[in-house]
Amino acid sequence: MHDVVTGHMQPTEEDKKHSFGPNFGTTINIINGGLECGKSAPYPNKALKRGKYYKKFLNYFKLDKEDDLGCANQPEFPTGGWGDDYGYWKGFAGSRCVATKEPSSYSIYTRNDYKRCVCDYVGDGKSSCE
Numbered sequence: 818m819h820d821v822v823t824g825h826m827q828p829t830e831e832d833k834k835h836s837f838g839p840n841f842g843t844t845i846n847i848i849n850g851g852l853e854c855g856k857s858a859p860y861p862n863k864a865l866k867r868g869k870y871y872k873k874f875l876n877y878f879k880l881d882k883e884d885d886l887g888c889a890n891q892p893e894f895p896t897g898g899w900g901d902d903y904g905y906w907k908g909f910a911g912s913r914c915v916a917t918k919e920p921s922s923y924s925i926y927t928r929n930d931y932k933r934c935v936c937d938y939v940g941d942g943k944s945s946c947e
Contacts, residue, residue: 818847820899831897840885841871846894854888864888906934914938 820826826839837843845864846854853864868886875882894900903916906923914934916925923934936946 818844821847826899829898831895832899835892835895835898836885836888836890837894837898837900838885841868841883842885842888842891846888846891847900851893854891855893856889858889861889906931909935909938912939 821839821843824839826843828838832838837846842854842864845867849860849863851858853860853867858864864887871886872882874880901918903918904925905917905919905921906914906925907917907919907921908914912935914923914931921934923930925931932946940946
């Protein structure tokens, strides 16, 4: 989300094929995903309303206009896209946990989750890491 909002996101070719970019529509998809985005979203009007409000804020603060305010053409985030990255820790290889794209109980983004992963797989859980 941070990279999208700050303009640091550099969309891959796969992202571009699916209308993902550093724009407001992508932020909606990050927050609410399939509820508001994509062809079969149950609440697409919410995304449209968000875009209208966002446009009013841009005008009020005299910021540059943006055209990509919706996410109706965005499916789930594509494999090979900007958001397709390692986000979890799993098991251990030797005496350490390894990064993976598959969801686990240990997030790369949560403080001390790597330590917790190591303690659970190499030690005997929480008691060995206190």
